[in-house]
Amino acid sequence: MSESTKKWYVLRAAGGKEKKAKEYLEKEIERRGLQDLVSQVLVPTEKVYRIRDGKRICTERLFYPGYVLIEAELTGELQHIIRNEVPHMSGFLTEKRDIPRGEGKVQEEKVPVPIREDEVKRILGEQDEIAGTEAETVVDYQVGDAVKITDGPFNGFDGTVDEIVEDRSKLKVMVMIFGRKTLLELNFTQVTKE
Numbered sequence: 641m642s643e644s645t646k647k648w649y650v651l652r653a654a655g656g657k658e659k660k661a662k663e664y665l666e667k668e669i670e671r672r673g674l675q676d677l678v679s680q681v682l683v684p685t686e687k688v689y690r691i692r693d694g695k696r697i698c699t700e701r702l703f704y705p706g707y708v709l710i711e712a713e714l715t716g717e718l719q720h721i722i723r724n725e726v727p728h729m730s731g732f733l734t735e736k737r738d739i740p741r742g743e744g745k746v747q748e749e750k751v752p753v754p755i756r757e758d759e760v761k762r763i764l765g766e767q768d769e770i771a772g773t774e775a776e777t778v779v780d781y782q783v784g785d786a787v788k789i790t791d792g793p794f795n796g797f798d799g800t801v802d803e804i805v806e807d808r809s810k811l812k813v814m815v816m817i818f819g820r821k822t823l824l825e826l827n828f829t830q831v832t833k834e
Contacts, residue, residue: 645713646677646679646711646712646713647711647712647713647714647754647755648709648710648711648754648755648760649709649710649711649712649714649732649733649752649753649754649755650707650708650709650732650733650755651665651707651708651709651710651722651729651731651732651733652706652707652729652730652731652732652733653706653707653708653728653729653730654706654728654729654730655705655706656705657727657728658683658702658705658706658707658708658728659683660727660728661708661726661727661728661729662681662682662683662708664726664727664728664729665681665708665710665721665722665726665729666681668721668725668726669681669718669721672717672721674717674718674721677712677713677714677715677718678710678711678712678713678718679711679712680710680711681708681709681710681711682708682709682710682711683702683708683709684702684703684704684709684763685700685701685702685703686700686701686703687699687700687701688700688701690780691780691781691828691829693832695829696828696829703763707733708729709755709763710722714752719732719752732752732753733752733753734750734751734752734753735750735751735753736748736749736750736751737749737750737751780833781801781804781811781828781831781833782801782804783801783802783803783804784800784801785800785801785833786798786799786800786833786834787799787800787801787811787813787831787832787833787834788831788832788833788834789813789815789824789826789830789831790830790831790832791827791829791830792826792830794815794817794824797815797816797817798815798834799813799814799815799816799824799831800813800814801813802814802823805825809827809828810825810826810827810828811825811826811827811828811831812824812825812826813825813826813831
């Protein structure tokens, strides 16, 4: 099959089960020998760092929760497998079209709609761009939050967040040292919320 006849389609998956649905679909395609019809199955994600208990934890966030993308040449068999035999998957994003059925009769059908080429380039471009950059750190601190220093020479001191410098992963924390207010610059990982 030529690559030019393959198009990208959006599949609906159960929320939170996108990766499992992708795995099941890939196994089913392999089991039935349909690899020549499908180029790739994709769940677009990005890496995000969160601060929990003073530790930087890497997690993945879905770009499109509830959806899986597939580049394929659609056949009746492939559509049937996707709609009826893959757990956690309910089918395609479709549109209603009138299909002529002879003698002037028209039947309305739901037909899978391929994604426009510019949309595909945007989605794949975002995916490639994010893979090449460092992940974003999600900060749940706000100015005025009470924090406890858990690392460094001021370990055990209490303070309040005075400023957040996200691009450097730092917090400026106001701490009382010997009865005087002192501004400290600390990493996100050196403090925890109280």
